[in-house]
Amino acid sequence: MENLDVLVLRRLSAWRAEGKKALLATVTRTWGSSPRPLGSIMALSEDGAVVGSVSGGCIEDDLFYRYTAGEEKSALQDSSRPCLVQYGLTAEEAFRFGLPCGGTLEILLEFNPEPEALQSLVDALDRGQLMQRTVTVKTGAVKQQPVDNPTAFYFDKTALSNTFGPEFRMLLIGAGQLTEYVATMALFSGFAVTVCDPRIEYRKDWSIQGVTLLSHMPDDVVKGFQADARTCIIALTHDPKLDDLALMEALESKAFYVGAIGSRRNTRARRQRLMEHFDLTGEQLSRLRGPIGVYIGSKTPAEIAISVMAEVIAEKNGVELPESVNITYIKEQLTKRIA
Structure with a gap:
């Protein structure tokens, strides 16, 4: 749209x-x-x-x-x-x-x-x-x-x-079910959406019209995307071989939002990998959103997509979300209580 x-x-x-x-x-x-x-x-x-x-x-x-x-x-x-x-x-x-x-x-x-x-x-x-x-x-x-x-x-x-300006752009890594929901909501929110997934088994059943679907490796796609201040990049595969390659390039770009799906534990491991294997700086890693999304108690792919889009749009509009709706903050507090 x-x-x-x-x-x-x-x-x-x-x-x-x-x-x-x-x-x-x-x-x-x-x-x-x-x-x-x-x-x-x-x-x-x-x-x-x-x-x-x-x-x-x-x-x-x-x-x-x-x-x-x-x-x-x-x-x-x-x-x-x-x-x-x-x-x-x-x-x-x-x-x-x-x-x-x-x-x-x-x-x-x-x-x-x-x-x-x-x-x-x-x-x-x-x-x-x-x-x-x-x-x-x-x-x-x-x-x-x-x-x-x-x-x-x-x-x-x-x-x-x-x-x-031209449309805000969204690059999604991975063509799974969650990506379909995020892409649909992004289209209705005025984003031009591109999905990258080199795995043919995920691409073959893609059904969302109006999305550019690419099969190249994520790092090459991010490089060619020339992300600017009207671009967001989100990794959604749960596969470090794909997500990390995309994030490595995305965190060196001008994208206004860079995020990746995953738990707090996975997010910590991802940050460690990116620092050790790709020589990213602490400043660059500070731009990485994860876990992504606004806390709304979401469980289904559709609800998770709503929470992700809410965070992306808030960042796009320059709105600072209060800690009470930040998923990272909520999960940290829950972990402390359980401990």
Whole structure:
């Protein structure tokens, strides 16, 4: 499943290339609770097609009515300059638009973005380039440039800056049952998923569509993957001959998350092997997650996959999980009690 922002920009670019009028909406500020984070985008075409989201749905409906059938339809047709709109200023309006806890949203509307600039942006994203898009609110002038690292969303009423990137990527080592569940959840979470397993007996029954399946040795795959800050790598085979090879390369990469399935005992043994046989440093080994996952008492492959994806997404979103839900912490405490 394609990254939502890329999907919005791709669809908007196609509409504009076809000569359709369209607008791009971006969440610029929020007060109180808000259904969508800053920088969230949606696009609306003159024929009423909508892609993306800036709320739970009601604001999208209002924008649809106002700019395709309502009194502000002319703004979409006349290529007006960008404008700021707010929703949820009163309790009545917050209730009407389904904003929780009296939340308020401010949205920047860009009317009929330039087709050439949009196509250039989409092409860069398709090449795997991270792009920063800056809009001058007063004039609507747009500047697009490649950047090496994601930057925080920025808005100061005069300019808006949003970073768009290619899909987050996930490389899974091993094509077993647990991998099928993790891959499925990762696809629905917007990751581009690759599975590596040189064992034909595991690959032959692989059934998850939309996943790239590779048969090369894990270390070669990790090297060729060119992991960056939007990549996570997880070893799931329980076979040191495969997992260790992948981790050896992964821990020297820029991947934001590197983990391996296994118990605390297996994790300690793995760290020892990696240090002794592959000359990894303590700093590199400190990046290795294990045992992986958020503690939810999971037993089945599906529940374990949920716990793993929760930890990956928390790391992706920069959320520090409390010790009370960290599986390593919980297991250590249980071991102490038993002892």
